[in-house]
Amino acid sequence: MSDKNNHLVIMAGGIGSRFWPMSTPECPKQFIDVLGCGRTLLQLTADRFKDICPSENIWVVTSAAYESIVREQLPEIPETNILKEPCRRNTAPCIAYVSWRIKAQNPHANIVVTPSDHIVMDVKEFQRVVTSCMAFTSESDAIVTLGMKPNRPETGYGYIQADLSAASVRNKEIFRVDSFREKPDLATAERYIKKNNYFWNSGIFIWSVNTIVNAFRVYQPAISQIFENLLPVYGTAREQEAIDREFPLCESISVDYAIMEKVEEIFVCPASFGWSDLGTWGSLHEHTQHDAYGNACIGNNISLYDTHNCMIHATQEKKVVVQGLDGYIIAEKDNTLLICKISEEQRIKQFSE
DSSP: OOOTTEEEEEEOOOOOOTTTTTOBTTBOGGGSOTTSSSSOHHHHHHHTTTTTSOGGGEEEEEEGGGHHHHHHHOTTSOGGGEEEESSOOOHHHHHHHHHHHHHHHOTTOEEEEEESSOEESOHHHHHHHHHHHHHHHHTSSOEEEEEEOOSSOOSSSOEEEEETTSOOSSOTTOEEEEEEEOOOOHHHHHHHHTSSSEEEEEEEEEEEHHHHHHHHHHHOHHHHHHHHHTGGGTTSTTHHHHHHHHGGGSOOOOHIIIIITTOSSEEEEEEOSOEEOOOSHHHHHHTSOBOTTSOEEESSSEEEESOBSOEEEOOSSSOEEEESOBSEEEEEETTEEEEEEGGGGGGHHHHHO
């Protein structure tokens, strides 16, 4: 059973088009069915929390340009829970806004914040870990971040260095954070994974509403003052006008720099539930079931011959035949077809312009 004080915040304002030609600035990857399962990444994110918090406690922070898409894809959440940023200011102002908004409604709220475009393969384990961490934060002033146990020297993720010498007394799976580390070069990443106390930073945070609001008051007083002053308008017809006026005044800064690297009561819960931030076609290939030749196919009418280690995404009504390729991305959407070496994926942006 979900707890009435549990709230979910989904950050869905990104404009990433890394899955071009499927994703575009008008419809970024969080709003598309990347996995070919009939649910978008945003919908899958909300689905994972259905037994953790009630639908009326799900909040989505997004751009005003995407409000209608969010309403269409998540009709079960109240329209007033779709918070619209007038401009992009990174994750700290985003989280501050929704935190004060939730506090105005429920000062006893316990919150999990998650990006909208990640995938989780083992949903039951994910739910167990999140529920355990939320129980921890509901009874303390702690901030908990989920650290993913690394299985390769990944240079695309930030890392969390944990102090594994002693677990928390109240939860043996939770440890203090020693430091946050930027995305490393390959040599540094290889050094990290040889140790057992470095974890990928998932960007999933858990805290009570009072803990995060107080952290902003201490470490980001300018940002906190903006949203503190708006307490009288939250939930009223004047809210959006006030946010449109005040939100652009916030410094553009990530919550990692603004809060995480400064607070003392910061903890990590090392976990393993098949997580990926799904930032590339290559990462989708890694997390999708392969055939005997290393190919990952999403679509119902795909035939492969003498083809190896490819990522094929073709879900529209057409026949796709691939012969003689090794290590390629093949993706189609509407009137656009992409054929690109996985090793050259970083060049897709220039192809799409």
